[in-house]
Amino acid sequence: MSDIKETLLNKYTEFEKSLNGQTGSPSHLARKAAIEKFEVLGLPGPKTEEYKYTHLTRLLGKEIDLGLTAQESKLSREEIEKFHFPHDEANVLYFVNGYYKSELSRILSPESELKISDLHSAFKNHEEDVQEIYGKYLNHEDSFAALNTALSNQGVFINVEKNKVLSHPIIIYSITDTSVDTPVYYPRNIFQIGKNSQAKIIETFQTHGNGKSFINHASEIIVSESANVEYYKIQEDSEETFRVDNTQVIQYRDSVFNAYAFTFNGRIIRNNLNIRLVDEHCESHMFGLYLLKGKTHVDNHTVVDHEKADSFSNEIYKGILDEKSTGVFNGKIYVRPHAQKTNAFQSNKNILLTDEATINTKPQLEIWANDVKCSHGCTTGQLDEEQMFYLRARGISKENARAILLTAFAEDVLENIKIDFIHEHLHDLIYRRLNN
């Protein structure tokens, strides 16, 4: 384990040398602080509470050479466009192995509404804005998040101007091409949504080929006063993908943030979604669905931190676990002192389809204010025999009945999707999966 740490520290030293012109800037200081933090933390061991059920370090050490850096992919335009799913007019961005593909991307919204730039150029072109955010909000208590801040130089910077309603959603395709070596990369996305603005952001993650890869992804999302954001994450990696995804959201007064997370595949996927409600009257919704098979291990950690009074949060995460898959859910709700009149709800429901599947859940409430309404519930079970019988008695085959019931189970989450083409796309995906 110490070897991996050493490798990563060396990697940073090497990387630091390439940062010419940036030394001494706030972002460089953030990197330095982050790598120092990482040096103290190390990678999570078997006794790290936050990684209790996800032994990522051990497997990473065995399967991935973390000293590697992802190479630029040689995939052709046609090959990349295969990952495209049918959708309405949108601002579309392509990243392959972390590299921005400007020739494939197209931005429809005018610059007066939306500024998009890849992170590398953003450090130069939007220096002030980026420096203000980079590494400032992400929770570096997570060693992968600290690593990302230290090592990331790729990703996207998106700035939605104030008082604008984006007429087109932003779709970001992140493709991992495993045909070149083992891609290991650290993308970082920064979203700044201005005051009174509205934006819809969709990120999809897919893999080309069946090789191994490790992606340490992080996002910082600033939701300004009275802004309204919908943020979708669709993870359809390959069975050999290791992924850690840290998403940090900061919500200001009267803002609304909706997060949607869908996970279908991967070797080990770890999602950390942290939402801080730093001012009053915020509203957050978190919807999650994980549909797992094979040996996939998915770990969803969410935190909603109510720092001020009068906010509302609601969370629904559902899981269907088939074959030898493992699901982990940890949902934390913090209600800080003085965050009175908070309403926070959370629910996690799981269905196990085999005896080899495992689910570990830990819904956690920590409350320091008294005038609040908080609740969480979680259930685990299998398909209801009576419901099965009802359908079978009406001449529906066992497989079909199962698919109908599971689709209905998933629909609880899907019905909250506000964009039709996403709903259709996911519905199709799930339907195909359940009907093999």
Next chain:
Amino acid sequence: MSKDNQILEEFTSSEYKYGFETKIESDSAPKGLNEDIIRLISHKKNEPEWLLEWRLKAFRQWQTMKEPKWPNVKYPEVKFQDIIYYSAPKQKKKLQSLKDVDPELLDTFKRLGISLEEQKRLTGVAVDAVMDSVSVATTFKDKLAELGIIFCSFSEAVKEHPKLVKEYLGSVVPIGDNFYAALNSAVFTDGSFCYIPKGVRCPMELSTYFRINAANTGQFERTLIIADEGSYVSYLEGCTAPMRDENQLHAAVVEIYSHKDAEVKYSTVQNWYPGDKHGKGGIYNFVTKRGICAGSNSKISWTQVETGSAVTWKYPSCILKGDNSVGEFYSVAVTNNYQQADTGTKMIHIGKNTKSRIVSKGVSAGFSQNSYRGLVKVQKRAENARNFSQCDSLLMGDQCGAHTFPYIEIQNQTGKVEHEATTSKIGEDQIFYLNQRGIDTEDAVALIVNGYCKEVLNQLPMEFAVEAQKLLALTLEGSVG
């Protein structure tokens, strides 16, 4: 608001009524812990060689262990070398009957509301009283003996029933189980022992009363309950301590072994001294309690009412090994002032068709922190396991905290596990409703809290339920935030 504050003040200044100290001569070992002290304890108690070996083994293991840091509580480090590990009320001669017991001692228990003699006559509860880790009197022994039930102090059991003790001691909580269990295994001084033979339904409640009296001592008692095939027993435990400025350590171990078709019901009303209103003094209550449903159709039920202790760290657990076995956990934990509690349960489903039920009610007031921490684990072969958990928290005042840490680990698709938790305060409308009907705010709060805890209090045997209700009313009078 000012009225609320006033009421709160009244409540926070309400005195701990068991805080007196009995002037009684005691026989203590010197401070500190080493192998010699353990030999001394063992020697004082005339223990057989194997038990000394067992203690030493535990001690050696303990030395390699670290104090657990994961509980959601904060307290200054315990200085294990500053504790007196053995203290016993001085006995002039061997006790023959209650008449020989030091009248001062009997008076102590009378002031605690457990008059040993009276209880003997009136309530029909057999009591084993333990003061500073040594059992001073056990009532009703003869009557129980007729049925073959053994109910005596632990030291006596070691002498009279060595075979049973040797077989079951450490079978549920092994010596190296955790830091405090290892410590207890090394230095435990007394406790209760109970054996219910095959097919016997214990006709009365068995009860142990623990009392820490001497200063600077730690109390380390050990309770072992064995319910043989088809038997039933209901067991009660109560405890108090004098008011002192320094913190005292209480690290007990309770083991329950339930055979086929047996049922054990274990109830606790924990009322150790909680410290004063500035958080000074009080007992550190670090207790390991665990039961195993070893045979099929067996049942273990834990009920606890936790109102005392400065810091509580306690997880009464059930290992549901036998098929169709049942585990239950009912808890009310009330914290006030600067009290901290991290308590909950573990339900380990191993056998088929096992069932468990968890009902936990936390009430926090003042500056206290109250955590529920529980584990429900359904192992691969535990077909048709069923669990229902409910943990509710009630907050009074805006300086306290309520926390929930439920761990749920499921490895079998037929398992059905449900968990729900809520956190809220007492509704103004509820208080208003009662006020309107001429009930003042203090009584209204007591009424609402009692109603909130009813599900748990209902599980207590009657004598205890009355005591618990009184305790709750006393502790929470009018603390509306």
